[in-house]
Amino acid sequence: MNFNTDKPIYLQIADVISDRILSGELKGGDRIPSVREYGADIGVNPNTMMRSYEKLTADGIIFNKRGIGYFVADDARDTVLAAQRKEFLEKDVPAILQRMRLLGLDSTIFEGE
Amino acid sequence: MIDISNLGFSYGPKSVLKNISLKASEGNIYGLLGENGVGKTTLLTLLCGLKKPLEGSITVDGRNPFNREPSLLSDQFYLADEVTPVHAKAMSFAKEHGVFWPKFDLDKFFTILSELEVAADQRMDAMSAGQLKKTWIAFALACNAKYYYMDEPTNGLDIPSKAQFRKAVTKYTSEDSTLIISTHQVRDLENIIDPIIILDNQEVLVNATMEEISRKLFFDYGSELKADALYLEQTPGGCIQVYPNVTGEESKVNVEAFFNTVHAHKDVIKAMFNL
Numbered sequence: 001m002n003f004n005t006d007k008p009i010y011l012q013i014a015d016v017i018s019d020r021i022l023s024g025e026l027k028g029g030d031r032i033p034s035v036r037e038y039g040a041d042i043g044v045n046p047n048t049m050m051r052s053y054e055k056l057t058a059d060g061i062i063f064n065k066r067g068i069g070y071f072v073a074d075d076a077r078d079t080v081l082a083a084q085r086k087e088f089l090e091k092d093v094p095a096i097l098q099r100m101r102l103l104g105l106d107s108t109i110f111e112g113e
Numbered sequence: 114m115i116d117i118s119n120l121g122f123s124y125g126p127k128s129v130l131k132n133i134s135l136k137a138s139e140g141n142i143y144g145l146l147g148e149n150g151v152g153k154t155t156l157l158t159l160l161c162g163l164k165k166p167l168e169g170s171i172t173v174d175g176r177n178p179f180n181r182e183p184s185l186l187s188d189q190f191y192l193a194d195e196v197t198p199v200h201a202k203a204m205s206f207a208k209e210h211g212v213f214w215p216k217f218d219l220d221k222f223f224t225i226l227s228e229l230e231v232a233a234d235q236r237m238d239a240m241s242a243g244q245l246k247k248t249w250i251a252f253a254l255a256c257n258a259k260y261y262y263m264d265e266p267t268n269g270l271d272i273p274s275k276a277q278f279r280k281a282v283t284k285y286t287s288e289d290s291t292l293i294i295s296t297h298q299v300r301d302l303e304n305i306i307d308p309i310i311i312l313d314n315q316e317v318l319v320n321a322t323m324e325e326i327s328r329k330l331f332f333d334y335g336s337e338l339k340a341d342a343l344y345l346e347q348t349p350g351g352c353i354q355v356y357p358n359v360t361g362e363e364s365k366v367n368v369e370a371f372f373n374t375v376h377a378h379k380d381v382i383k384a385m386f387n388l
Contacts (some may be wrong), residue, residue: 009365
């Protein structure tokens with residue numbers, strides 16, 4: 001789910017890769033395409049792709065084996081899960097609550113789920 | 114490395130470029146933007162050596178393009194806005210003209226041509242404008258040049274080809290190549306151009322990476338109006354506002370809104386981007 005499509009493109013790409021890790025499509029140790037390959041696949045400037053990879057590397061989600069390429073970290077799924085739960089609670093939940101107040105809804109809407 | 118220093122050019126008494134200084138480094142796809150008539154095409158033709166600077170200088174890896182040394186000519190490609198409907202089949206044209214670029218790759222030409230859905234045995238002078246443009250794009254990329262100067266490359270392309278073009282410029286150019294793409298079709302190329310160069314009447318207003326732009330300006334897509342907005346544009350989903358980035362939070366750069374902001378506040382922007 002994407003609540004904020006106004007994020008910088010490089011963060012949106014990082015989110016897509018994170019979601020693929022969450023869903024299990026990408027697993028720890030999997031190789032991911034090079035910056036230029038991935039950029040060509042989605043029609044994005046290599047500089048933008050590089051920033052996505054740098055962000056994911058800094059967050060410990062992927063890592064670079066020099067001269068070989070980028071790989072998904074073994075504990076990537078846990079890292080993504082923790083980060084996304086935090087983001088959900090801090091950003092998405094307040095937005096949902098604000099919207100619910102605006103629409104006159106309360107938590108009883110979740111009870112039937 | 115392209116180094117333009119105090120470049121000046123005029124057509125007779127009509128001055129087009131004046132005191133232009135600009136550096137373009139390897140491995141980047143520059144977007145050259147500017148209103149009609151500010152000299153984008155003139156700048157590209159000066160860069161590839163078709164015209165001689167009247168003032169100042171241009172060097173490409175230390176060489177003056179107007180000297181037209183074979184070593185530089187075989188490492189650059191100028192893709193004009195209006196391309197020639199050559200009196201030959203696409204494949205024969207490629208075979209005959211590819212020899213001028215030592216790194217030309219005929220297989221690559223066929224691959225790109227088929228990705229762009231143009232038949233290689235078609236005569237170029239019998240093609241539609243879009244097919245002809247695609248043939249030239251395929252030929253250009255197959256030349257494996259280091260420097261590409263492209264003037265409105267997406268003009269005349271159909272919708273699927275625009276996406277193919279975006280992919281092809283990354284897929285089929287090498288990591289150390291430099292592309293300078295002039296365009297009015299900002300939406301076609303928004304995700305592929307970075308840095309952005311904005312040329313105005315006789316000056317460069319901005320030469321900045323997307324990262325730098327999003328660091329200095331905030332693009333707000335919300336509906337709450339901000340008093341310090343430099344630029345405001347109504348959109349179907351609310352509006353786009355552009356204002357100085359004071360929080361450090363990053364936003365998605367909208368190149369059209371950026372261009373309009375720059376034009377409305379030239380001095381503010383020039384000071385902001387240290388030009």
